[in-house]
Amino acid sequence: MTIQELAPQIRAGKISPVELTQQALERIRRHQPTVNAYITILEDAALAQARQAEREIRTGHYRGPLHGIPYAAKDLFYTKGVATTAGSKILKDFVPAYDATVIDRLREAGAVLLGKAGLHEFAYGITNNNPHFGPVRNPWDTTRIPGGSSGGSTAALATDQCVFSLGSDTGGSVRIPASFCGVVGLKPTFGRISRYGVFPLGHTLDHVGHFAHSVADAATILGALAGPDPRDDSSASEPPPKIDLPAEPKLNRYRIGLPSNYYFDRIEPDVAQAVRAAVEKLRGLGAEILDVEIPDIEDFTVLSRLILLPEATAVHRQRLKTRRADIGPDVLALLDQGQFVLATDYLDAQRRRRQLVENLAKLLDGVDVIVTPATPITAPKIGDTTVDIGGQPEDARLAATRFVRALNMAGVPALSVPCGVDSRGLPIGLQIFGRAFDEATVLLVGHCFEQVSGWNQRRPQL
Amino acid sequence: MWKTISQALGLNIPEAQLEALSPVLDALWKGARQALDRDLSTVDPVIRFRPDLAVEP
Secondary structure (H helix, E strand, O other): OOOOOOOHHOOOOOOHHHHHHHHHHHHHHHHHHHHHHEEOOHHHHHEEEEEEEEHHHHHOOOOOOOOOOEEEEEEEOOOEEOHHHOHHHHHHHOOOOOOOOOOOOOOOOOEEEEEEEOOOOHHHHOOEEOOOOOEEEEEEOOOEOOOOOOOHHHHHOOOOOOOOEEEEOOOOOOOHHHHHOOOOOEEOOOEOOOOOOOOOOOOOOOOOEEEEOHHHHHHHHHHHHHHOOOOOOOOOOOOOOOOOOOOOOOOOOEEEEEEOOOOOOOOOOOHHHHHHHHHHHHHOOOOEEEEEOOOOOOHHHHHHHHHHHHHHHHHHHHHHHHHHHHOOOHHHHHHHHHHHHHHHHHHHHHHHHHHHHHHHHHHHOOEEEEEEOOOOOOOOOOOOOOOEOOOEEEHHHHHOOOOOOOHHHOOOOOEEEEEEOOOOEEEEEEEEHHHOOOOOOOHHHHHHHHHHHHHHHHHOOO | OOHHHHHHHHHOOHHHHHHHHHHHHHHHHHHHHHHHHHOOOOOOOOOOOOOOOOOOO
């Protein structure tokens, strides 16, 4: 069930937060051996939080729509007194002395933390094939990856092992697993949600994001998480957005951009077909569809790597020197690459980044949002390092991140919503992005699409 | 080239790992040259220095 369905019933006392939490824990017990979505399960603490929520609600102290709702947090959000591994063997015993701001805010909202979800080691990759905690498996086909790096959060949600979950997105780590697991994933504007107490990967690219079964739920969660945080220098001063989603799906006054370059060049045919069908749904809702060309987008995909590589290596420099043997081979290769990027190239990439931001702002003057495929492929098999697109082999990581990376550089809000399945029944995601701090429009378009498509209601049969 | 740089900087990357990285670094270098070969002297990098930064609590 969604938050929108659960919250009124919890408030009315018709659904018990304790029973809801027990059901989620039961599903975790059932699916953990197969899907491996969690690194740490907080059974006792979750039940205690649920009992407290139930007491508060029964005595008239209802905190809001997340009160009594069980959720999972990617295991890079600091949780006081609870191990926070960042998916690394090196940090397996790291127990933070404080909570991340988002964990604080969800506690204040009355949400119930079920556990810490699995991730790609140090959030630096898209497979979640974690050498230290085992692979997280895609619930639609357990021989495949869930996407990453927030794959535990999406695998848990897709199998109802939580009602919503938290992730982070540095080069697509919210939108890729949302696309591969068939759930809604939102990467809000850079600065919209505090990163205080979030284990870093790339300090100018990291965004906190979240996952839900519906866009309306994603909007509700954003309302609880967003807002300034004096403890985070990158936190924006904007207050949480006011999001008003219509009961009737209509997009009459909206102009939607569809890229005529790059995004349909190297792509699986099933993905292209599903996205084009989604665009027709949007047109059917009254939106005006306009061709747009995104200047130099291929450059920005390269430049975002040029920025991330040294930023991530700087985070892990000491571990790279002293703990090489304890880092998985794919992450180690990336950390090594970061040692070879020139400082002048890094800074020039940050200069061109300003041009990307300006280009997109100009484009988004003419349209309300732009839609693209979230990924050119559906979920690859676990262990596959290359994928075949139209007979051409491509590195799986570079393929999966091709359509999402540049938006971390731009910092604009981007949403992935389920928009179809391929011939194997694997989910496909539609990416919707918009103006900085205009999550409201991005979510509105996603919500209207969801109302007429219904792809978000599908669940894997495990 | 990468081997020489690695040795000069004392990066201690084992030879086999460095060999595997070399084509990736070649491609990245080529892509970077293509994307950065222009006059950017009048464009400010997006990173800003703020003298009023609060200290970490």
